[in-house]
Amino acid sequence: MIRFDQVSKRYPGGHQALSAVSFAIRRGEMAFLTGHSGAGKSTLLKLIMLMERPTAGQVFIGEQNLNHLPASQIPYLRRRIGVVFQNHQLLFDRSVFENVAVPLHISGYDQHDIGRRVRAALDKVGLLNKEKLNPIALSGGEQQRVGIARAIVNKPAVILADEPTGNLDPELSAEIMRLFEQFNQVGVTMLIASHDLRLIARMHHRVLTLQNGRVSQDAQV
Numbered sequence: 001m002i003r004f005d006q007v008s009k010r011y012p013g014g015h016q017a018l019s020a021v022s023f024a025i026r027r028g029e030m031a032f033l034t035g036h037s038g039a040g041k042s043t044l045l046k047l048i049m050l051m052e053r054p055t056a057g058q059v060f061i062g063e064q065n066l067n068h069l070p071a072s073q074i075p076y077l078r079r080r081i082g083v084v085f086q087n088h089q090l091l092f093d094r095s096v097f098e099n100v101a102v103p104l105h106i107s108g109y110d111q112h113d114i115g116r117r118v119r120a121a122l123d124k125v126g127l128l129n130k131e132k133l134n135p136i137a138l139s140g141g142e143q144q145r146v147g148i149a150r151a152i153v154n155k156p157a158v159i160l161a162d163e164p165t166g167n168l169d170p171e172l173s174a175e176i177m178r179l180f181e182q183f184n185q186v187g188v189t190m191l192i193a194s195h196d197l198r199l200i201a202r203m204h205h206r207v208l209t210l211q212n213g214r215v216s217q218d219a220q221v
């Protein structure tokens with residue numbers, strides 16, 4: 001589903017963030033990406049989202065070689081990929097409902113479909129009764145679940161998460177991971193960047209470790 005073939009990324013200014021990275025994640029697999037700060041985790045996720053381009057090598061999503069994807073197709077690719085960030089990037093001048101609806105407005109859904117899909121997503125993360133609130137009125141864990149509802153509202157085939165539990169205590173972090181496992185159990189391919197090694201070890205999934213921009217370990221824990 002996601003395949004890196006000898007991928008390198010050098011940022012303008014000369015920093016080599018990734019060097020000849022190769023791996024493949026099967027459709028429906030759940031994997032973690034870990035490594036020290038600056039190891040290249042965010043860069044790797046940005047290459048999948050086409051927020052960055054590799055300087056060498058090739059990234060595939062399904063059969064699609066992203067090097068050959070025309071710019072006009074990028075919005076369609078992004079619709080197939082849900083992204084969860086550590087700081088969840090919510091809009092604090094809108095309700096929970098409106099925050100989750102943002103990707104659907106962009107995709108051009110009508111009002112009826114938007115209502116149905118937003119409520120289905122909020123139901124999955126256990127926030128159906130909070131749709132009218134402003135996210136500022138929610139706890140950190142609830143805010144993160146709003147971000148997750150927004151990431152799944154388009155029913156993506158792939159979810160990428162970049163330090164999704166970075167600001168949360170261990171109990172809430174475990175809760176978020178259980179949610180990710182539920183999505184994975186219905187077939188969503190999951191790639192989660194985290195440096196919380198204790199949490200990762202408890203999950204018993206595949207772990208890809210980056211060290212200075214290279215895959216130093218690829219193991220099932």
Ligand SMILES: Nc1ncnc2c1ncn2[C@@H]1O[C@H](COP(=O)(O)OP(=O)(O)OP(=O)(O)O)[C@@H](O)[C@H]1O
Nearest residue numbers: 011012013015017036037038039040041042043044
């Ligand atoms: N836009 C950029 N321009 C120049 N250098 C960058 C850019 N983004 C990242 N880097 C550098 O590339 C390297 C990898 O960064 P990246 O953010 O991918 O690491 P990371 O593993 O996600 O780190 P962290 O856990 O601290 O977020 C770092 O040395 C970083 O300073």
